[in-house]
Amino acid sequence: MEEIETLVAKRGELWLALAPLWLDREPRESDYQHMIEVIGRHDLTLEQLEWIFRLELAPVLSRQQMSMAGEWRSFDENRLLTRLVIHYRRLSGWRKGFWTLFSGLTTMMTRHRWNLLMTRLMEERGETPS
Template identity: 35%
Template structure:
């Protein structure tokens, strides 16, 4: 079964929930990302420029989302980010540290597993 871009957004957004994914949660994310058929470089771009700008503040919130983001809200916001240009990508590069500090280690584990095939 092929995973859609919306499935990728939703899976990646789990990295910003108030509860870090356990091994089973991480494996679910890996399965979804593999099922998308997208190359790792594209998945990394999606992580940094489409999903992170939408959900990163949840990681800094005292009472953030624990169970999962609303799929429709997430898809609409990520779709907007998908169409933004250079200025958006530049902002994402500047804010990369704060946007991903809560989940970068998890992302690196996932990316390493995807790179291994």
């Protein structure tokens, strides 16, 4: 149980902040700003963020996105965190390889939003896009 609590403490805030990328509506400016603020509280590189997006979030949230939109209306953070924790704890070996291979498909619907977020994050950090 302690391992789960540590994982939620480490990733939970970040996961929940980035979840709106998969909503059936475009994130608002305030959503992007909140994401940038939360990312700022974590010491993560752009590459680390990319892998969190592709391997930790996309496999769970793309399934949510493909389901009925009504599920988002009754968005339950605890249920989402539970799904993300279960996925994360299984993310090794062949599963990690599988999700790496198929991450292009699972991120396809939100890639434009992710790229916009990363551009804004780089501007916030004073970095220049390559």
